[in-house]
Amino acid sequence: MTRQEIEDKVKNFLVEELEFDEENIKPEARLKEDIGVDSLDFVDIVVIVEKTFGFKIVAEEMKTIKTFGQFCDYIETKIQA
């Protein structure tokens, strides 16, 4: 899966499933402050990411992730691992 495909998939479920504004979803956008993701949304995101990309998200590893781009980086790393 290419980096672009990862970004498209994540963006797609943020817009389609969780109804976030597509315009706000950019690599440098902060998940909480700019996109509006709250802690309950993270539950949905974790479940969808695990199903879509086939790995378990480790809560500890998510602590340093602030932006949409960093989140896609994390997924990319996990898939390649």
Place this chain on the structure above:
Amino acid sequence: MEYALVTGASRGIGRAVAERLAQDGMPVVINYKSNATAAEETKKAIEEAGGVCELLPFDTSDPKAIEAAVEQWQEKHPDDYVSVLVNNAGIRQDNILVFMTDEQWHSVLDTTLNGFFYLTRRVMKDMMTHRNGRIVNVVSLSGLKGMPGQTNYSAAKAAVIGATKALAQEVAPRKVTVNAVAPGFIATDMTKELDEGELKKLIPVGRFGKPEEVASLVSFLASKEAAYITGQVVSINGGLYT
């Protein structure tokens, strides 16, 4: 398909709750720790009444056992989830505080309070993503009023009441409700050594409650009709404590 999971369901209130939820039309998962014979009897009673039931033994105080059991259940049920969880498992290890052993203190807190935490955490994710869930915690009059000789039990049940109120607010936006029922004296194995003749004089209704009466309350809180009730502790004690 939606399932109901009832902990400590081989006997007493847990068994009555499992039977009632099955009667309400839900497939029921019966958890028990060690009494396989009683659990089989409950399963048989449910199936003979036309209900759907399966057994899932694990110790609620053991997070690894919970993880393994739930994982195994989910593998067998890839398209199903637990939408009703009744945290009923609990033990009593009464003693006055000055003589209470570490083991008596910890075992009661582990089974009741930690069990609530481990299992609810494990099944909550599915409820939240499905935007549908009912958690009913079976607490006790002891957790509201406090009972002498039960500092461990009262502490554990009071802690679950606090957790019920906090969690209810946390998950309400995901259409998951969290409530507690607080039974007084109910005629079960857990109360059979008590002096019912003397104690019932203190109860305005004049008798011990029946497990089926508690099950009826749990059934309502677990139903779709109870969607606007959350974070509540409902007493069922014959007027003993208000």
